[in-house]
Structures are given as C-alpha cells and as structure tokens.
Amino acid sequence: MTVTKGGKTDRHAVIGFDPPLRTFFLQAFMGKSREIWLGTVLEEFLSLEALTEGARSQGYEIEDISRETIIEMTKLAAQPHAPRIGERLGIVR
Template sequence: MSRYTITVTGQGRSDPEAVIGYDPPLRTYFLQAFPHEETDEPGLWLGTHDRAFETLEDLRRAAISHGYDFMPLSPKLAAKLVDDKAAASGRSVRDAILGQGLKHLNQPK
C-alpha cells in the first residue's frame, strides 16, 4: 500500500496531514483526512471497498461531492500514484490512458 501526505481542503478547513495512496488488495485509490477527535477513524475516508476508485479523477470527483478537494497534485506525486497502481497490477509501465489522465489532473480547475 502506498501512502503520501497531501493537503485536503474544504468546508472551511484544511488538513495538511491528509493521506492519499493506492491499496493493492482493494484495487483502489484512497483518501484519508481530518482525524476524528474521539476515534482513530478519519473524518473523510474514501476508497474503503474493492475497486471504489480506479482513477485519481474518480477519487477527486468523490472528494468534491463530499465538499473537499486535494488538487492540484504535483506531477511527480500523480506519477508515483499511477506507478503504484501499475506495479500492483503487474504492469511495468503506465499505459497511455493513465498518462493522459495525469495531464488532465495537473490542469488547474
């Protein structure tokens, strides 16, 4: 499982210690942010079931639908995340569709 620290913003707050990554057993990208004050669970936790988010753009859309955002990811981090997924699936290089997705993710909205 890969884990990278990023900043998630939304609903008038920011979490500079949020985590994004790829979970090979669940075959999904995930996002965790805003630690709950009373439990160990994150207040925002996306990507908890099999193939929940197969692309970073899917994960971003879900975050936005909950009132949060984590963009823009740096090109280097976005590439690492795509490489993590490729490595977990046994592919040695990013395929063209994922590479195109990286270009789209790095454009400011």
C-alpha cells in the same frame, strides 16, 4: 497534500493506492476525528480522477499533490494485482 472543506483544512491528508483493494484512497482528519475516508471497498476508485470526483461530491477539495506523487501512484495502479485469497474464495466481491 491538503484537503479542504469550507473553512476546515487538513494539511497532512493521506492519498495513495491500495494494491489489495485495487483502489485509490483518501484520508483526512480535521480536528481529532477522521473527517473523510474514501477508498475502503474493492475497486472503489480506479483512478485519481474518480477519487477527486468522489471527494468533490462530498464538498472536499484535494490540493498540493506533487507531480512525482501522481506519477508514482499511477504507475503502482497500472501494475497487475492478482486477486487476493478472499476474492478467490468468493468471500470478497
């Protein structure tokens, strides 16, 4: 998967679904430092579309995601994910 912004590119960006946070996430490094990291908050991006829109709102484009990867992440996101201990104790909301 590739993430671009202006003339910068990360051809090894990471996209996925985090079951404990129940959110899709995106990480891209352009150079030696992290450029963008989305999906760090509980239920921040409930769909790939929302994640893509979040990235675009900051000037990033997500490219080259395989159909198989999209299907796999969508299936994982559709599974029920029970509240974690932090949520049950009221620490995380």
